[in-house]
Amino acid sequence: MATINELKERIHAGSSEEIVAEYLERIGGSKLNAFITVAKENARKCAKEIDSEGHDGSLAGIPVAIKDNISTKGILTTCASKILTGYVPPYDAHVIERLKDAGAVIIGKTNMDEFAMGTSTETSFYGPTRNPWDLDRVPGGSSGGSAAAVAGGEAPLALGSDTGGSVRCPASFCGVVGLKPTYGVISRYGLISYANSLEQIGPFATTVRDIAMLFDVIAGYDARDSTSVDKDVNYSSALKNDVSGLKIGVPEEYFGEGTDENVNKAVWNAIQKLEDLGATRIEVKMPHTKYALSAYYIIAMSEASSNLARFDGMRYGLRAEDSDWHSTFSQVRAAGFGDEVKRRILLGTYALSAGYHDKYYLKALKVRTLIKQDFELAFKDADVLIAPTMPYPAFRLGEKIDDPLSLYLADVDTVPINLAGVPSISVPCGFSHGLPIGMQVIGKHFDEATILRTAYTFEENTDFHTQQPEGL
Amino acid sequence: MYENPDGVMIGLEVHVQLNKLKTKVFCGCTTDYHNDPPNSHVCPVCLGLPGALPVINKKAVEAAIKVGLALNCKVEEHTQFYRKNYYYPDLPKGFQITQYDFPISSGGYIVIEGEDGEHRVGITRAHMEEDPGRLVHEGTIDKSKYTLIDYNRSGMALLEVVSDPDMRSPKEARRYLDKLRNILEYLDVFDGNLEGALRVDANISIMGGQRAEIKNISSHKGAERALLYEIVRQKNVLRRGGVVVLETRHFDEAREITLSMRSKEEAHDYRYFPEPDLVPLKISGWAPAIKETLPELPDARRMRFVEQYGIKDDQAKSLTGELVWANYFEDFLKAYKDEYKEKLDPKLAVAWIEVLKGELNYRDLTVDAFKKEDMLSILELLVSKKITEDGAVDIIRTLLDKGGSPDEIVAEKGLLKVEGDIVSTAVEEAIKENPQAVADYKAGKEKALNSLVGAVMKKTKGRADARAAREVLLGKLG
Numbered sequence: 001m002a003t004i005n006e007l008k009e010r011i012h013a014g015s016s017e018e019i020v021a022e023y024l025e026r027i028g029g030s031k032l033n034a035f036i037t038v039a040k041e042n043a044r045k046c047a048k049e050i051d052s053e054g055h056d057g058s059l060a061g062i063p064v065a066i067k068d069n070i071s072t073k074g075i076l077t078t079c080a081s082k083i084l085t086g087y088v089p090p091y092d093a094h095v096i097e098r099l100k101d102a103g104a105v106i107i108g109k110t111n112m113d114e115f116a117m118g119t120s121t122e123t124s125f126y127g128p129t130r131n132p133w134d135l136d137r138v139p140g141g142s143s144g145g146s147a148a149a150v151a152g153g154e155a156p157l158a159l160g161s162d163t164g165g166s167v168r169c170p171a172s173f174c175g176v177v178g179l180k181p182t183y184g185v186i187s188r189y190g191l192i193s194y195a196n197s198l199e200q201i202g203p204f205a206t207t208v209r210d211i212a213m214l215f216d217v218i219a220g221y222d223a224r225d226s227t228s229v230d231k232d233v234n235y236s237s238a239l240k241n242d243v244s245g246l247k248i249g250v251p252e253e254y255f256g257e258g259t260d261e262n263v264n265k266a267v268w269n270a271i272q273k274l275e276d277l278g279a280t281r282i283e284v285k286m287p288h289t290k291y292a293l294s295a296y297y298i299i300a301m302s303e304a305s306s307n308l309a310r311f312d313g314m315r316y317g318l319r320a321e322d323s324d325w326h327s328t329f330s331q332v333r334a335a336g337f338g339d340e341v342k343r344r345i346l347l348g349t350y351a352l353s354a355g356y357h358d359k360y361y362l363k364a365l366k367v368r369t370l371i372k373q374d375f376e377l378a379f380k381d382a383d384v385l386i387a388p389t390m391p392y393p394a395f396r397l398g399e400k401i402d403d404p405l406s407l408y409l410a411d412v413d414t415v416p417i418n419l420a421g422v423p424s425i426s427v428p429c430g431f432s433h434g435l436p437i438g439m440q441v442i443g444k445h446f447d448e449a450t451i452l453r454t455a456y457t458f459e460e461n462t463d464f465h466t467q468q469p470e471g472l
Numbered sequence: 473m474y475e476n477p478d479g480v481m482i483g484l485e486v487h488v489q490l491n492k493l494k495t496k497v498f499c500g501c502t503t504d505y506h507n508d509p510p511n512s513h514v515c516p517v518c519l520g521l522p523g524a525l526p527v528i529n530k531k532a533v534e535a536a537i538k539v540g541l542a543l544n545c546k547v548e549e550h551t552q553f554y555r556k557n558y559y560y561p562d563l564p565k566g567f568q569i570t571q572y573d574f575p576i577s578s579g580g581y582i583v584i585e586g587e588d589g590e591h592r593v594g595i596t597r598a599h600m601e602e603d604p605g606r607l608v609h610e611g612t613i614d615k616s617k618y619t620l621i622d623y624n625r626s627g628m629a630l631l632e633v634v635s636d637p638d639m640r641s642p643k644e645a646r647r648y649l650d651k652l653r654n655i656l657e658y659l660d661v662f663d664g665n666l667e668g669a670l671r672v673d674a675n676i677s678i679m680g681g682q683r684a685e686i687k688n689i690s691s692h693k694g695a696e697r698a699l700l701y702e703i704v705r706q707k708n709v710l711r712r713g714g715v716v717v718l719e720t721r722h723f724d725e726a727r728e729i730t731l732s733m734r735s736k737e738e739a740h741d742y743r744y745f746p747e748p749d750l751v752p753l754k755i756s757g758w759a760p761a762i763k764e765t766l767p768e769l770p771d772a773r774r775m776r777f778v779e780q781y782g783i784k785d786d787q788a789k790s791l792t793g794e795l796v797w798a799n800y801f802e803d804f805l806k807a808y809k810d811e812y813k814e815k816l817d818p819k820l821a822v823a824w825i826e827v828l829k830g831e832l833n834y835r836d837l838t839v840d841a842f843k844k845e846d847m848l849s850i851l852e853l854l855v856s857k858k859i860t861e862d863g864a865v866d867i868i869r870t871l872l873d874k875g876g877s878p879d880e881i882v883a884e885k886g887l888l889k890v891e892g893d894i895v896s897t898a899v900e901e902a903i904k905e906n907p908q909a910v911a912d913y914k915a916g917k918e919k920a921l922n923s924l925v926g927a928v929m930k931k932t933k934g935r936a937d938a939r940a941a942r943e944v945l946l947g948k949l950g
Contacts, residue, residue, distance in 0.1 A: 071523040084522070091516050093523060192522040196748035225525050226750050303748060306557050309566020310520045314621070325561045325619070352557070352743035361745060 001153050001468060004210045007062055016047040016061030020105055023063050027108065027154045030472075032139075033129050034149040036068045037076045038108040046105040059217055060103030065155035067146050068109040069116055070201065071190035072096055075106065079192050080124035081114045083336025084317045093190020094225065095159060095201055095218040102217045107155055110145030114338045115308065116166055116194040118142050119410045122401045123340045130397070131173060132469040133435055137394040140173030142166040143204070147174040150204045152472050157214050158204040163195050164296055165389075165414025167202035168426035172389035172438025175428045175467065177211050177455070178204050182446050183421035184229035187222030193307040195300035196227075198418040207465060208427065208456040212236045215448070231446060238449035239456045244278030246454060249382025253289035254413050260392040266430025266437040267388045270458060274386075277457060284378040284385065288370040289416055295367035296415035297408060298351050298360050305348030311336065343404065368419045375420040375442075384454050385442040388413055389426040393435035413440070423448045427455045428464040436464075474587035476640045478678045480703060483596075483637035484645060484695070485673040486652060489603060490535045490629040490661050497602050497629035498526030498569065506666055510608075510622035518627030520564030525749050528553075532629040533576070535661040536600050537755065537762050539631055540577025542655050542769055543595045547759040551576045553600075553747040558740050561621055562604040570632075572744045575599035576755065582655070583771065584647040587640060593648050594636030603628035606668070625668065637675065637683075642699035645674065649692040650793070654770050657795045674699055678706045682718040686730050689723050698723040702730055773798055781805075781818035791822065796839055801825055804844065811848055816855070824851060824864070831868055846871055849878040862934050863887040887935065895928070895936050899944045902927040913949060921945065 007019060020043045027038055043063065050061040066072060069079045071089040073096070078084045092100070099106065113123040121129040121144025129144040131137040132152035139148040143160025147170030150158050160167040162180035171178025179202045186201045193199070203214040212235040221230040248271060255264055275281055313319045313332030320331035337345070351360040378385060391413060400407045417424045422445055429439040441458075443451035459465050491503055499517035516524035533551075540547050554572035580595035605623040609616035633652065639645045653670060656662040664670060672695045677683035684702060689695045706716050720739070721730040746752075768776070770792045777788035777798075792798045801822060808816040828842060835841075850867055853859045859867070859882060870881050882888060902924055903910055909927075912920035921942070928941040 069523075071521075077522070079522070087522070089516075089521065089523070091521070091524075188523075189525050190523040193749075224527060226527055227748075302745060306555050306567050306743070306745070309557060309559065310522070310564060312559065312561075312566060314561055315519065315564065316521070326559075329559055349743065352745055354741045354743075357743070357745075 001206050002156055003207055004059070004062055004156065004205075004213050007156060008060075011050070011061035014051050016050045016105065017044065019061065020044060020047040020063055020107065023107055023155060026152075027149075030152065030154055031130060031135060032132060032148045032152050032154070033127055034110055034145040034152065034154055035065070035108040036078055036080060036111050036124075036126050036145070039075050039106055042075060043105050043107045050103060050105070055103035057101060057103030058213060059099065059157075062104050062157060063107040063155055064099055064104045064214070065107055065110050065146055065149045065158040066096070067112055067143050067158070067160045069112060069161060069192040069194075070095065070159060071192065072106060072109065075109060077109065077192070078125070079115045080112045080126055081336065081338065081341065082125045082318060083311045083313075083332065085336075087316045091190065094187035094222045096190065098218050098220075104157075104217070110143070110149055110158060112145055113142035113166075114341050115192070115304070116142040116161055116163055116199075117304070117340050117344055119165070119169055119407050120395075120397075120401065121145060121170070122397065123338055125338060128397055131394045132472055133175065134394065137396055137435070138173065140170030140390070140394060142170075143178075144170045146204050147171050147176055147178065150174070150176045150206060151469060153468075156205070157210060159218070160202055160204055161191055161194075161199055162202045162418065163199035164300060164418050165411050167204065168389045168414050168424060168438065168440055169411070171204060171426040173394040173436065175436030175438075175464070175469070176204055176206055177208055177425065177427050177465070178202060179211050179215060179425045179448070180417060180423060181215070181219065181448060182229075182423045184227050185219050185231065185423075185446070185448070187220075187225040187228045189222055189224040193303070195303040196307065197303060198296070198300060208425075208452060208459050209236070209239060211425070212239055212452055212456075229446070233449065235448055235452055238452050240453050241457050241460045242278070243274055243454055243457045246274070246279040246450075247381065247383045248274060248279050248281050248454075249284035249378050249385045250281055251284050251286040251289070251378065251385055251387060253286050254387035258391050258409070258412070259388060260432065262430070262432035263388045263390070263392060263437050266432070267386065267439045270429040270439050270462075271386055273462065274454065274458060277461060282381055284382055286374040286378060286416070288367065288374050291367045292371050292416040292419055293408065293412055295364040295371070296411070296419055297347075298364035299368065299419075301344045301348030302351045302361050302364075303348070305345045305352065308337075308341070308345055340404070371416050371419045372421070374416075375422055379444045383444075384451055387440055387442065389438035389440040390414070393432045393437055417442055421445065423451055425451050425455050427458060428467075429458070429462075430464060431467070474640060476587075478703060478707065479680055480640050481637040481677050481683075482639035482642070482645050482699060483675040484635045484639070484648060485675070486633045486635075486649065487671040487673075488539070488631045488633060488656060488662055489666070489669045490532055490631055491663050491666050491669055492661050493529065493531050493535060493629055495529055495531075496627035497529050497532045497600070498627055501627065503628060505624035508624065510620070510624060512624065514623045514626065518564070519623055520566075526569060526747075528750060528753065529629065532600065533753065533755065534758065534762055535629070535659075536576045536598065536631050537758055538659050538766065539633070539656065539661060540580065540598050541759065541763055541766060542659055543577070543580040543582060543598060543633065545577035545580030545595055545598060547577045547755065548574055549756040550574060550752050550754045552752045553750045554744045555747050557743040560604070561619065562607050562626070564605065564623060564626060568601060568604065569747055569750070570601035571599035574752070582635075582648060582651050584644060584651050586644050586647070591638075591644065593638040593644075596634040596636050598631055598633045601630045601632055602626070603630050637677075642696045642703070645699055646692050646696040649695060651770070653692070654793055654795070658767055658769055660767070676702050676706075677716070678703060679710065681706065681710070681716040684716065684718075684730070685720045686723050687720055687733065690725070694723060694725055697728050698730055701728060705730065770798075777801075781822070783818055783822045787822045787826070790826070797825065797829065800839060800844075804847065807844065808848055808851060812852055814855075816851060820855070821851065824854075827865065828868060831872060835872060837872070842868075842872065846878055853878065853882070857937065858882075858889055859887050860889055860934065860937055863889070886933075889935055889937055894932060895941055895944055898928045898931040898936065899941065899948055901931060902945075903948060910949065
């Protein structure tokens with residue numbers, strides 16, 4: 001699969017249009033259902049302009065696939081929900097403006113769990129996305145379309161969003177690289193909120209270098225997001241093939257019961273590999289990890305119950321028959337939201353209700369503080385933490401979808417990172433029965449440079465990332 | 473000491489639109505939409521489009537702090553925004569960004585003229601929030617076949633000023649509203665003349681019973697009427713042996729009655745929680761600098777007027793009760809001095825400003841309807857004794873009703889004061905023609921002199937100065 005630098009060479013020769021055509025053709029013949037909307041005309045037009053007029057942006061002419069919960073001016077944006085039927089945003093998200101400024105070509109909008117609520121991309125109104133490594137398996141979620149598109153060669157780069165693992169999980173299941181940046185590093189302006197206090201937009205690519213190049217484009221301060229942080233960093237320059245002296249913390253809580261044997265083995269091998277390359281390993285304790293999952297779901301659902309209140313059919317999207325406003329709102333929401341979304345809105349509403357607010361929501365916030373403290377303590381000794389991204393490789397389509405609780409449990413290793421707001425990158429580190437395994441390298445707040453360097457060094461000294469699914 | 477026979481307790485929640493800001497509270501849209509078509513000043517943020525995020529308007533926070541300080545509140549160390557969750561078509565996000573814990577200011581007071589002299593009304597808190605859009609109906613809300621929504625208003629900065637239940641009568645409530653509005657105008661954060669600039673929710677209980685909350689009253693007079701009605705209603709409930717229940721009521725302005733909207737059981741659970749898209753704002757350092765910018769407030773100005781200009785307290789109160797007239801008064805004195813190189817007696821100025829105010833009110837006009845230069849000329853004519861007081865009133869009325877200029881009117885109507893021989897002749901004639909009055913006066917009836925003065929004025933068609941005529945009469949009568 002082509003990297004940015006390989007594509008750039010061809011684009012310099014004036015063939016962005018040709019490259020876009022190749023990707024469009026692959027999408028057209030795909031069985032993955034990775035895209036909800038393929039922006040054919042837009043992509044061709046942009047590529048043509050770049051070929052004829054030239055562009056000095058760092059991603060000039062490179063196609064990028066965008067998760068369908070990121071607002072794109074003039075391009076349908078659905079959140080994989082029926083309720084946003086026909087919604088064409090009048091404005092671009094901050095990251096889209098950045099991509100356009102860098103000359104990137106928006107090739108389409110990718111499939112996802114409805115409103116990013118899920119771990120398998122099965123709750124999409126537009127049908128599930130399939131895993132390129134095994135079409136009977138899920139790509140992970142909620143950014144399953146973006147990960148599958150990159151793994152399946154349908155886009156060299158993609159954006160997803162990570163609220164509780166939604167970039168890292170599908171990166172792990174699809175055998176690509178995915179980054180969840182520190183909270184505040186990428187503007188959320190234009191990201192359709194699921195749980196605002198937890199989520200970040202994150203990049204997908206096949207290599208750590210490409211992740212860094214894409215990250216360089218989309219990261220940075222934006223006055224339109226009050227949680228955006230003003231830090232000037234060049235991530236690409238942080239990529240060095242060197243981990244000597246790096247202290248890797250290994251939290252045993254992440255290798256616990258329920259973690260697949262092969263996953264455990266692959267991640268430990270990876271840690272050993274980094275030790276061989278000069279890193280040292282230390283044990284760290286993160287005692288509150290076991291409470292993370294319940295705290296995460298209470299906070300995420302509470303915020304979601306409020307965030308999704310705006311979808312009432314009055315101004316955009318699905319519309320019900322005109323009646324009094326109360327019935328119209330109810331009808332639109334009953335018809336427009338899928339079961340998982342309704343479940344989370346109901347649970348979140350309950351958790352915030354008078355009489356339960358302190359018991360659930362406030363308690364969850366307290367747990368969140370404890371989880372943050374776990375990380376602060378661990379990072380007193382360690383430079384990075386390494387753990388499995390997911391407790392197991394991709395599961396079968398339909399295997400867990402009727403059992404919400406077991407799906408929620410799959411997020412056990414990813415959600416603490418969002419609660420703490422720290423960055424984490426998932427990179428391929430092995431295979432189990434032909435399915436990719438991902439490990440996550442977790443860093444201190446705003447220390448993306450170190451996790452990128454660690455992941456890069458690992459990648460330079462292994463060949464997991466070069467392996468590709470067959471028969472697509 | 474006011475007895476408060478019905479045990480009335482009134483607390484008010486006043487929504488003040490900070491409409492003098494340039495932009496809305498969480499986006500860059502203009503606040504100047506009142507003359508523009510519906511939905512012409514909206515953006516992804518104030519329309520609540522998916523993915524749009526609020527950013528606090530620092531000027532709005534400053535204005536809110538300014539109001540808090542003027543209401544003698546404590547400004548908090550840091551302030552936090554919350555979401556108040558409820559569905560309504562005018563609310564594009566399905567929640568309102570407001571404040572809950574950590575409001576911007578709290579614990580202040582306003583002094584009003586109460587039933588028994590000066591009365592202090594506590595301010596529980598003053599917190600910021602965003603205004604929803606505006607619903608428009610054909611005719612009345614219950615008869616209209618449709619509802620139209622105008623989001624131009626959506627996202628306007630509001631300050632909700634919550635009082636303690638310290639008012640003991642509808643009259644005190646009205647005075648509180650007048651005073652609050654008065655202070656807000658002085659602070660230059662608010663134009664009370666714009667539609668929806670000030671909206672009131674009133675809480676009222678009697679005899680220690682449960683309270684009723686009357687929602688969305690749009691005028692000071694409306695608030696007084698609603699509360700008067702509510703006292704009668706609650707007294708009737710008690711008289712019949714019933715119990716006043718905790719409920720929300722709606723004020724029907726046309727019929728001047730309140731109607732039940734929902735009881736406590738149906739009360740909303742707003743599920744407040746901190747707005748994750750806005751970080752807590754540290755404002756402890758802001759207050760001192762803002763305090764420096766606080767203008768002289770109505771009470772202070774009133775005291776200064778009495779002291780500095782020697783005018784009566786009720787005149788000072790009337791002037792300072794409306795910023796526009798307080799400013800008019802001081803500007804007028806200055807302009808007079810600039811124009812005629814001579815100081816105008818402030819007492820004379822205030823007397824004539826009151827006359828002007830009365831004539832304007834009578835015609836439902838504002839101060840802009842009368843040129844300040846004309847008023848200056850009129851005062852100069854009076855001071856130099858060229859016209860009489862009656863003549864001055866005539867000029868003001870003629871200018872308002874027909875227009876023209878003071879000089880033209882003086883010439884046209886022959887209003888120049890007459891003196892000397894004309895007055896003497898008129899006095900002599902009056903004495904000759906009214907022997908009975910002369911006899912009465914000489915017999916000690918002081919009042920008889922008035923009818924003689926009246927006769928002189930009649931003969932001179934009002935152009936004589938009454939005081940001068942009186943002196944001449946006294947001289948002739950010995």
